[in-house]
Amino acid sequence: MRWKLTTTAGVLAAFLAGCDRPSPQDAQLSGEELSEVLKLSPLPTPPPSPTNTFADDPGAARLGQSLFYNAHLSSNGEISCATCHNPGHGFSDAKPLAEGLKTTRRHSQALWNMAYQRWYFWDGRTDSLWAQSLQPLQSPDEMGATPEHALSVVAGDRTLKTAYEELFGPLPPAGEPLDRFLTNLGKTFEAYQRQLISTNSRFDQFVSRIRGGEPRESAGLSETERRGLKLFVGRGRCILCHSGPNLSDGEFHNIGLPKHPDLRRDSGRFEGVRLVKKDPFNGFGEFSDDRGPDTNIKLRYLIVKLNNMAEFKTPSLRHVAETAPYMHDGRFATLRDVINHYSELKDEPPLGHREETLLPLNLPKREKDDLEAFLKTLTGEPLEESLLESP
């Protein structure tokens, strides 16, 4: 009797183990899933930046690059943009919260593909990359530069001064308002950052091969990675927010993160809408280069709603494997922690309500492995070395 029970249990265990083992069909994309996959690659040319006529000016990009790596701009002379947006860490920061002159309340965002975003900062409180650049430069928690200090740095460096004046004309004399000068610096920062574009990831190569008619099985992704991709575009519904070739809808969502134990509750986009509307450097302001009658549609019709409470911007997933930690407050140390969050969704957010289509995925370990393996295929080729330091 005992022998029979043992044998039965053994057969059952072997059967269940067999069930858990994935088959090649598990990695097979349906027609609908394939059409979703094709929407995710390739990245098109970055959209124009209509409020910045210098956005694609090589001279402006070179000056912006010099300034990006220049620690003299900070009030203590030790912090540059690259301190928190480290090119060796996917233009992000390994620390959960950005640390400039003080510790801030949010994580440094990776700068890959910023040219494709509609709003900037986790709460979208600026509507252009140049306007965004002005805030950490002057924030007392980050670089703490006064406009006068920034002017003295540029004026005191012959190379910077020459580069600036070739683009924008003479530096303003002492005592003059410096908003235009700051704006010009911001526009060069944007010109540099528009070059930080992710290219030719293994996922992009996979899509390119499929478009070329290669069978999916031999198009360059492993079976594990293809299962992860299938989950990403299918049952996992990650593409609801991580949509389009930049794997971000550029908008804001409340993903049900519980209160951070060490941080104040953060209203995110709810406050961000108010801030971008009153930002003197927004697309409607006097420093914008976009003066047409149909300008700034995104800002013109923007409205704040209660739903915006505790929403944060959907980050791009390009290069996501190299930009840990994750989330607006850097609370998750690994990609697996992020996947566990979406798998379980066991907490309620302290503000607002979770996006209602977000339901626990209850992923077994094998599917978490699959998803993580797919996310790692989104890392593109390294940028040219010349872009990773002061020119």
Next chain:
Amino acid sequence: MGTTENFNTTMRHFAIITICTLCIACDTEKPANGNLPPENKLVPTWPDTRKTTGGSFSITLNPTGGEIVENKHFSLDLHVKSTVTTAGVLEVKVDADMPAHGHGMNTQPEVVAGKEGAYRVDGMLFHMAGEWVITVEVGSQGKMERASFPVQIE
């Protein structure tokens, strides 16, 4: 045995009649062009025309440019036809929601009146794929009627 035969014959007739009735009903609901009736379809053939809740207005919607693309701002051409005489100036409001998500657009559309019942709606943005419902409210002197236009964004 005779009773069983009678029962079988009756059931056969019942089945034939039921199938015929269903076919007729299906044929009745199906419009001549073979598409699903407007009430049920999520991907409308533009322009899409619907009656408001009170039946006083017929609303026609058409995306400017002919289509709605995920995460791209778009405008709508809207036409209101009154089936009754209305007092006062017509008020027209437009909004859109994702019922399954519990949220709507992040924009406030602007409705600009043109001539002879024509309006232009600017500032629309469907930032996610999925089922959206465009709601048009029309009325005057506080008496508003509503028409809903479900749209599936792929």
